[in-house]
Amino acid sequence: MRRMPKIQRSSLTIFFFTFIFLNALSTTSSPSAEKKIDRKALVTRHHPHVSAPDKLSPFSVGNGEFAFTADFTGLQTFPDFYDETGIPLGTQSQWGWHTIPDKNNYILEQTYKPYNTYGRSVYYASETNHPAAQWLRANPHRLHLGQIGFRIMKNDSESIQISDVSDIHQTLNLWEGIIKSQFKISQKKVQVETCCHPAVDQIAVKVKSKLLQEKKVEIAFNFPSGSTSWGKRADNWQTPEKQETIIIKETTNSVTLERRLAADKYYVEIKWIGVAKFSCPDKHHYLLSPEDADEFQFTCHFSPELIAASSPRCGLTFDNSRSHWQNFWETGGAIDFAGSKDPRAKELERRMVLSQYLMAIQCAGSLPPQETGLTCNSWYGKFHLEMHWWHGVHFPLWGRAKLFEKSLDWYRNILRSAKINAIKQGYAGARWPKMVGPDGRESPSSVGVFLIWQQPHPIYYAELLYRIQNDPALIQKYKQIVFETAEFMASYAVWDEGNNRYVLGPPLIPAQEIYKPENTLNPPFELAYWRFGLEVAQKWRERSGISRSEKWDHLIQNLAKLPEQNGLYQNAENALNTFEDEFHRNDHPTLLGAFGMLPNAAINKETMRRTLKKVLETWNWKRTWGWDYPLTAMTAARVGEPELAIEALLMDVQKNRYLNNGHNYQDDRLTLYLPGNGGLLTAIAMMAAGWDGAPDIPAPGFPKNGKWVVKWEGLYPLP
Numbered sequence: 114m115r116r117m118p119k120i121q122r123s124s125l126t127i128f129f130f131t132f133i134f135l136n137a138l139s140t141t142s143s144p145s146a147e148k149k150i151d152r153k154a155l156v157t158r159h160h161p162h163v164s165a166p167d168k169l170s171p172f173s174v175g176n177g178e179f180a181f182t183a184d185f186t187g188l189q190t191f192p193d194f195y196d197e198t199g200i201p202l203g204t205q206s207q208w209g210w211h212t213i214p215d216k217n218n219y220i221l222e223q224t225y226k227p228y229n230t231y232g233r234s235v236y237y238a239s240e241t242n243h244p245a246a247q248w249l250r251a252n253p254h255r256l257h258l259g260q261i262g263f264r265i266m267k268n269d270s271e272s273i274q275i276s277d278v279s280d281i282h283q284t285l286n287l288w289e290g291i292i293k294s295q296f297k298i299s300q301k302k303v304q305v306e307t308c309c310h311p312a313v314d315q316i317a318v319k320v321k322s323k324l325l326q327e328k329k330v331e332i333a334f335n336f337p338s339g340s341t342s343w344g345k346r347a348d349n350w351q352t353p354e355k356q357e358t359i360i361i362k363e364t365t366n367s368v369t370l371e372r373r374l375a376a377d378k379y380y381v382e383i384k385w386i387g388v389a390k391f392s393c394p395d396k397h398h399y400l401l402s403p404e405d406a407d408e409f410q411f412t413c414h415f416s417p418e419l420i421a422a423s424s425p426r427c428g429l430t431f432d433n434s435r436s437h438w439q440n441f442w443e444t445g446g447a448i449d450f451a452g453s454k455d456p457r458a459k460e461l462e463r464r465m466v467l468s469q470y471l472m473a474i475q476c477a478g479s480l481p482p483q484e485t486g487l488t489c490n491s492w493y494g495k496f497h498l499e500m501h502w503w504h505g506v507h508f509p510l511w512g513r514a515k516l517f518e519k520s521l522d523w524y525r526n527i528l529r530s531a532k533i534n535a536i537k538q539g540y541a542g543a544r545w546p547k548m549v550g551p552d553g554r555e556s557p558s559s560v561g562v563f564l565i566w567q568q569p570h571p572i573y574y575a576e577l578l579y580r581i582q583n584d585p586a587l588i589q590k591y592k593q594i595v596f597e598t599a600e601f602m603a604s605y606a607v608w609d610e611g612n613n614r615y616v617l618g619p620p621l622i623p624a625q626e627i628y629k630p631e632n633t634l635n636p637p638f639e640l641a642y643w644r645f646g647l648e649v650a651q652k653w654r655e656r657s658g659i660s661r662s663e664k665w666d667h668l669i670q671n672l673a674k675l676p677e678q679n680g681l682y683q684n685a686e687n688a689l690n691t692f693e694d695e696f697h698r699n700d701h702p703t704l705l706g707a708f709g710m711l712p713n714a715a716i717n718k719e720t721m722r723r724t725l726k727k728v729l730e731t732w733n734w735k736r737t738w739g740w741d742y743p744l745t746a747m748t749a750a751r752v753g754e755p756e757l758a759i760e761a762l763l764m765d766v767q768k769n770r771y772l773n774n775g776h777n778y779q780d781d782r783l784t785l786y787l788p789g790n791g792g793l794l795t796a797i798a799m800m801a802a803g804w805d806g807a808p809d810i811p812a813p814g815f816p817k818n819g820k821w822v823v824k825w826e827g828l829y830p831l832p
Contacts, residue, residue: 150449150824153288156442159466161773162284166191166275168199169784170773172285172292173488174307174434175474177516179206179314179415180487181261185283187294187305188318188332190262191275198781200774201345201489203257206314207478208417210253210494210551211339211377219245224557228620228630231607235538237620237630238557246557253550255483255494256374257347258415259336259381261316264400265298266329273298285774287470290438291431298324309474310430311437315414317430326407334383334413336397339374340490344782347490358397369420370399382420385411386427441473446511446827448801455820457763460771465797467775468790469511475787476504477516480523480551486787495550499567499624500788502710503740505574507794509581510802512827518578524571524594527553535601542600544568563622563630565605566639566703569646571598573832576649581829588656599650602643603665606672614673617643624703625684627696634686637675641707644672644715675707675716682707682724692727699736702728702745709748712805712832722752729757734766739777739789742769743796747831750800750814751807758800758814762793795831802828 163170163185173182182202184191189202223245227234240246265273280297294305303322309315324330337348338356355374362369367384368391383391383401387409390402403409410427414420425433448465450458475486481501485491501520508517524531524545530553531543538544545568546553547561555562575591606615616635622628623636647665654661676683682704683691691697691704705725708716725748742761749758763769769789770778777789800814801823807813807830812823 150447150826152442152447155447155449155451155462156287156466159463160284160287161467161775162282163773164281164283166194166278166281167773168195169776169778171195171200171202172283172774173471173474174290174292174309174316175487176309176311176314177474177477177519178208178479179309180204180474181307181309181316182488183292183294183307184262185281185294186263186278186296186303187283187292187307188262189260190265192260192262194275196346198784200776200784201347202260203347203487203489204259204261204415205255205347205487205489205494206258206415207480207487207551209256209258209379209415211256211374212253213248213251213339213341214375215248215252217244217248219248221245221249221555221557224249230620233539235620237538237562238555239559239562239630241557241559243557249554250548250556250558251341251343251493253494253552254339254341255347255490256339257337258379259334259372259413260348261413262333262335264331264333265303265324268299287466288438288442290434298329303330306431308431308434310425311433313414313425313430314416315412315424315430317412317425317427317434318410319427319431320403320409321407323407325403325409326405328402328404330403330409332401332403332411334381334399334401336370336372336381341493342490343493345485345489345491345784347494353396356397360393363391368399371419380416380419382414382416382424383411384414384424384427385409444827445513446798446802446829447825448797448828449824450822451824452822453820454822455759455816457759458821461759461763461797464771464775464790464793467771468794471775471787471790472504472507472794473513473516476791477508477513477519479519481505481520482787484788485783485785488785491783492548492556493550495548495556497548497561497567498545498570499547499564500740501567502570502573503788503791503795505791506577506831507791507798509577510795510798510829510831512829514578514581517574521571521574521591523551523553528594528597530554532597535604540601541604542602543594543597544601544605545571545598560622560626563620564624564626565617565621566624566642568598568602568605569642571595572646572649572653575653577832580832585656588653592653592657595650595653599647599662599665602646602650603662603668606643606668609673612673614671615668616673623685624706625701627700628685628688632687635673635676636685636703637682638703638706638710640673640675641711641713641716644669645711645713677720680720680723681727682720692731695731695733698728698732701738701741702732704728705748706744708751709744718752721748722754725749725752725754725757729761734764735768737766737768739768739779739786740792742789743792746796746814747799750796751804753808755800755814755816756818758796759816762796798828799831801825803830805830805832 224238224240225236283294292307306319338352340349357373370381388404414424450462476482481496483496505517535544546555548556620630676686678689708721745761746758776785
């Protein structure tokens with residue numbers, strides 16, 4: 114055989130390895146190298162569908178301020194089927210709250226207990242056995258504004274049961290924001306379309322069936338009292354005497370109801386097209402009975418104020434829904450995994466698309482969202498400020514900063530209350546509450562009042578918005594929040610004279626909520642977040658033309674180091690046996706957050722890599738929560754382990770289950786958990802667009818093994 118000349122063999126070798134290298138790079142690509150993503154194709158291939166009653170897959174429509182969750186009929190016809198172990202059928206809003214009259218004049222101070230804090234007593238609202246604690250935790254509570262369902266009669270004039278429904282076909286059209294439902298009763302087809310107005314808290318419904326002409330279809334409107342139960346139920350049907358529903362206006366094609374619950378009230382306007390009778394067969398129970406046509410349309414508008422202007426017509430509401438959702442999907446960020454050979458890519462894309470829809474309708478309102486959004490209640494409908502990061506940070510990363518900013522004004526509204534909280538405990542600045550309602554008042558808790566990782570959040574939010582929008586007006590808008598937050602953080606840290614350092618706690622409970630407040634010292638995530646928050650606050654002083662704070666600099670320079678033992682980071686200084694005692698390896702693995710959620714120049718990357726692998730190997734993943742998997746993925750990406758990032762995002766454990774409708778299931782008690790969805794979006798955006806210090810390669814958080822094709826556009830890197 115004739116041998117190839119040496120120079121020729123060398124050229125082919127170079128060509129071969131260049132081809133392999135470029136092929137590997139082509140599996141992850143930035144938008145500059147690719148044509149624009151076909152966004153409609155991306156979204157529509159993930160429309161969820163049901164063909165049978167599924168208690169874990171009701172579909173919702175909403176606008177960020179209001180949401181309506183429907184069963185397979187397109188309305189809330191069979192609520193009992195979904196209530197106990199499913200996802201309840203709720204109608205909720207950001208403004209719909211109720212407070213049970215307080216005859217005992219309860220105050221938060223009745224729940225205070227003193228805790229020794231380096232020689233002084235600091236009072237926390239941790240006495241949960243006091244009657245005041247029960248009332249203060251349960252009030253105000255979020256309302257189920259009204260149940261809207263079909264009342265369909267069988268041939269024998271009895272109302273149908275769920276077993277009477279056949280040939281179910283229901284799809285949530287994500288591109289239009291419309292639930293399209295079809296089913297049969299006694300072999301007669303019923304077609305229903307349901308949507309929500311993007312700017313008005315109103316649903317619109319179109320119904321088509323011969324059963325309408327036979328006068329066997331009615332729409333029932335039922336109104337519950339507020340529920341003070343801890344769980345998912347926001348409706349209470351046992352105390353009709355504690356509410357009032359009155360008709361205050363009625364025309365041929367509309368009716369307006371006033372709803373009163375003690376000192377709280379709201380309004381419901383129902384309008385329809387065609388001939389129909391509106392009646393009240395029972396207290397708080399109304400029927401709209403269509404006549405003489407096989408098509409019927411109606412709208413139902415909920416409002417905290419008397420509805421003065423005419424509500425949008427049904428057809429216009431559908432038109433607005435279509436244009437709104439098309440604009441939503443065509444603007445902001447997008448990621449497309451089409452062409453990926455990794456079998457996990459399709460599922461990751463499904464979760465990503467459905468999570469974008471869910472977060473937009475559930476978590477893009479004027480208040481921080483509760484962990485179950487506007488679907489049902491958790492913790493009485495109150496929101497948890499430490500979770501706001503997981504609910505909202507993805508919005509700016511996906512080019513939708515305005516959706517996140519809507520909830521940030523609330524921090525300014527409660528700033529005075531947060532400053533009073535700090536003063537009562539002997540601190541400077543503003544101390545933000547944990548479990549809270551729109552009034553900004555802390556809820557008593559044996560755990561929540563000791564958490565501190567929500568404190569730097571507003572600084573993070575302000576910095577993220579500034580980096581993305583580069584708008585000097587944001588400095589003026591948020592600087593007071595930034596500075597007051599930093600003042601508290603600086604006054605909270607304690608100077609440890611014996612070791613020449615600043616320490617955090619005790620008392621405190623870290624984000625990993627398994628430790629007692631009395632002896633927890635220096636958890637690593639909180640230490641890292643304190644450093645990050647104060648460093649950013651110093652930048653904001655300089656941007657505002659103010660000199661750096663010497664106190665803050667001294668704290669930054671002398672803050673305790675992250676606890677470490679045997680070459681691994683540990684949960685806290687009082688938990689240096691993290692990986693020797695299984696007790697410590699439960700709940701959130703937030704020791705990873707020090708270099709997952711945060712950039713951290715002080716971190717030892719190799720130590721964190723070893724820690725990540727040890728966590729993946731030894732943690733009790735059954736005792737974790739939905740946002741722990743994206744948190745782990747973010748850390749894996751930062752330490753250069755993209756395959757581990759994918760494994761974490763798609764870990765096969767119950768708390769990382771994503772249902773047919775996109776919700777992150779935890780257990781029967783918490784059947785949806787939106788921090789998981791938000792965390793997923795944050796992690797994927799970071800893995801695609803990068804982060805502070807990320808390698809300068811396309812999609813740095815995804816594996817370069819030739820199995821991933823990652824096209825993205827309109828994203829921003831994570832700090």
